[in-house]
Amino acid sequence: DICSISDSILNRFRIDILPRIQQNVKSLSVESASIECILGAGIYPNLTELKIFNFNREIVPRYFTDNSLFQHIDQQQITDLILISNENYTEQPLTEDTTNVYAMILDFFKNLNHLSILPSSVNDYSHLSLYNSSPMTFSSSTLTELCINTNNFNDCLALLDGRLKQLTSFIVQTNHIYETSTFYNMDPLLNLECFSLTCYNRTRHYASVVLPLLRRMSHLKELNLYIYNWGGPTFIAGTHLDNEILIHMPRLHTFTFYFASKHGPVDPDVRISNSDILSTFTNSKYQRVACMVDYFGHWELICRVFSLPVKFHRLEEIGNNIPNIMFTTVTHLKLWDKHPFKHEFFIRLTQAFPFLQDLSIKIIQPPFWKSRERHLYEIDWCSIVEYPYLVSLNITCAHIHYVEHFLNDTKTHLPRLTELKVNYGNLEIVTNKFTRAETRRNCAKIKQLIPEQSMIYPKDVYDYFPSLSL
Numbered sequence: 001d002i003c004s005i006s007d008s009i010l011n012r013f014r015i016d017i018l019p020r021i022q023q024n025v026k027s028l029s030v031e032s033a034s035i036e037c038i039l040g041a042g043i044y045p046n047l048t049e050l051k052i053f054n055f056n057r058e059i060v061p062r063y064f065t066d067n068s069l070f071q072h073i074d075q076q077q078i079t080d081l082i083l084i085s086n087e088n089y090t091e092q093p094l095t096e097d098t099t100n101v102y103a104m105i106l107d108f109f110k111n112l113n114h115l116s117i118l119p120s121s122v123n124d125y126s127h128l129s130l131y132n133s134s135p136m137t138f139s140s141s142t143l144t145e146l147c148i149n150t151n152n153f154n155d156c157l158a159l160l161d162g163r164l165k166q167l168t169s170f171i172v173q174t175n176h177i178y179e180t181s182t183f184y185n186m187d188p189l190l191n192l193e194c195f196s197l198t199c200y201n202r203t204r205h206y207a208s209v210v211l212p213l214l215r216r217m218s219h220l221k222e223l224n225l226y227i228y229n230w231g232g233p234t235f236i237a238g239t240h241l242d243n244e245i246l247i248h249m250p251r252l253h254t255f256t257f258y259f260a261s262k263h264g265p266v267d268p269d270v271r272i273s274n275s276d277i278l279s280t281f282t283n284s285k286y287q288r289v290a291c292m293v294d295y296f297g298h299w300e301l302i303c304r305v306f307s308l309p310v311k312f313h314r315l316e317e318i319g320n321n322i323p324n325i326m327f328t329t330v331t332h333l334k335l336w337d338k339h340p341f342k343h344e345f346f347i348r349l350t351q352a353f354p355f356l357q358d359l360s361i362k363i364i365q366p367p368f369w370k371s372r373e374r375h376l377y378e379i380d381w382c383s384i385v386e387y388p389y390l391v392s393l394n395i396t397c398a399h400i401h402y403v404e405h406f407l408n409d410t411k412t413h414l415p416r417l418t419e420l421k422v423n424y425g426n427l428e429i430v431t432n433k434f435t436r437a438e439t440r441r442n443c444a445k446i447k448q449l450i451p452e453q454s455m456i457y458p459k460d461v462y463d464y465f466p467s468l469s470l
Contacts, residue, residue: 010034014041027051027080032059036069043072049080055117056087057126060101064108080114081105085125097126102148103138112140116147116171127151127175130158139163147171153209154180156197160213161185169194171224177203177210189216196224200316202262204231215248222254226312229261234272235303236261238281238289246285255285256311264300271295277305294321296338320345322352331389332358340367341402343411346385356387360394360421366401386413394421396452403430407439414442418467424451434464 005013014037018025022042027049030038035052052059063069083105106112119125129151130137138159144166150156153174160170161184168191177199195217197210206229214223223245229236236259246252277291288308295301302317310327319337322345330353335341341363350356393414395402403426406412420443431439447467449457462468 005031005034010037014038018042029053032056032086035059035063039069039073040071045077047073048077049082050078051082051084053084054086054120055083056085057097057101060104064104075109076111078109079111081109081112082114082116082118084118084120086120087125098128098130098133098138101126102128106138106140106143110142112143114145115143116145117149118147119149125149128155130155133158135161135163137163141165143167145169148173150174151176153177153199153205154182154184157182157184157213160189160192160216162187166191168192171196173198175199176201177205177227179205179209186212186216188218190219192217192220194222195220196222198224198226198312200226200228200314202228202230204229207232211244214245218248219251220249221251223249223252224256224311226258227260228316229259231263232261234261234263234301235259235277235291235293236305237277238283238286240280242283246283252285256307258304258306258310258312258315260302260304260317262300262302264296266295266298266301268298272301272303277303290323290325292321292323294319294337322348325352327353328355331355334360334362336362338365340365340399342367343383343385343405346405346412347383350385350387355389357389358392358394359387359390361402362397363402364397364399366399384409384411384413386415387417389416390414391416392419392421393417395426396421396423396450400426400429403427407431407442409441410438412442416445417442418445419448419450420446421450424453424455427451431464434460440464 018038018041022044024046025042025044026046028038028044028047029051030053032052032054102117105115109115117125117128127149128138131151131154140163143164146159146164146167146169148171150159150172151174153176156172156174157180159172160167167189170192171194174197195214203210206227210227217223227236233240241255241257246255272293274291274293277293278289281289286307289305290308291303291305293301293303308325309329310325311329313329314332315327315330316334317336318333319335320339320341333353333356335349341361393406395406400423403422404411406414407427407430428434430436431443443465445467446465447469449461449465449468457468462470
């Protein structure tokens with residue numbers, strides 16, 4: 001979140017600074033609580049780009065329905081609009097937000113060339129859904145760049161059905177990819193030069209719905225794909241990418257990808273290695289490629305293959321098998337493994353993911369040491385693991401050992417932690433009913449404590465978590 005500016009600083013900026021520079025302002029970044037004050041303080045004849053932090057759905061009907069806020073500004077002069085949402089994903093029907101928020105934005109700013117609606121560092125926002133909508137919903141004859149989150153892949157197809165005819169860059173994150181019986185315009189997308197598709201949830205329909213869309217993009221110059229494939233081939237090979245994607249994109253010069261493939265049961269007589277996967281990437285368009293192969297007995301196999309450097313912000317179901325690579329762009333990480341995580345793993349984790357902001361752990365097994373390894377247990381705890389940027393931690397589905405590991409400041413330091421999701425019973429045990437000194441420091445800045453079930457906290461909790469929101 002971007003914090004609101006104090007009234008004294010805001011007034012000085014509004015009275016003393018803005019009137020002197022208003023003629024020169026071309027781009028303006030403003031926090032939502034200050035938008036009325038800032039936009040009302042000047043004329044801004046050259047303003048073309050507006051960036052709003054802590055955006056929420058209440059802003060649209062309040063400010064984007066008439067000219068009251070823009071009485072000194074012609075909304076048609078705004079060509080670039082970037083909205084950073086601070087809302088959590090909501091249970092409100094997605095079609096309502098599409099009609100009452102997203103479509104109204106395009107109706108109000110009639111000359112937009114670029115629209116980006118982005119989540120904050122941790123929270124997600126209500127996704128655009130065009131289910132049962134008119135072909136004119138969320139349409140524009142001027143928009144060339146769009147960055148947005150959608151409910152499912154069908155919404156992506158709808159956005160590319162001709163309602164955004166001038167689109168050259170489309171960056172989309174979608175919740176689900178599956179087949180549909182709805183018919184969409186499948187004409188070639190000759191204007192599209194940049195396409196980015198991210199879906200963190202597993203899909204069985206990569207080949208049947210994603211590949212046909214990509215083959216419509218023959219003029220593409222930049223392509224980014226994050227796909228989690230379930231079933232189908234054991235792994236996505238370089239030869240597959242050559243024959244199914246790249247051959248249809250002769251102008252492509254940048255291809256960034258992360259493919260995970262989950263497969264099972266596993267043939268015990270066939271073991272896939274990293275070299276098996278990497279040997280399929282012989283095309284010169286692949287500069288550097290890395291992979292991870294994780295076997296879980298005979299029941300399951302996860303193969304990941306990705307371009308380097310990694311450009312994506314979120315990875316999921318990462319286990320003990322972390323390669324010796326720096327994932328400097330990854331800020332959101334979900335850990336899962338059938339084998340326990342030891343302290344040494346978390347040391348490697350902070351080295352591989354130095355800028356983590358959001359960490360989730362799902363594991364029911366505590367670490368164990370064989371008798372000949374008992375000396376490693378003491379060595380393990382010698383170094384404190386620090387997560388300098390971590391603001392959100394989810395250990396609700398983790399063994400109580402990991403609650404101890406993260407909250408005990410002799411093992412882990414969490415200087416910026418503000419959100420904790422945890423099993424309340426485990427929290428009570430680890431903190432010794434909210435009296436333990438070793439776990440107090442890592443709890444000091446937590447503003448949101450989210451147990452597995454909502455509850456009213458006793459006074460001891462508020463004393464132990466002094467920053468907790470009432």
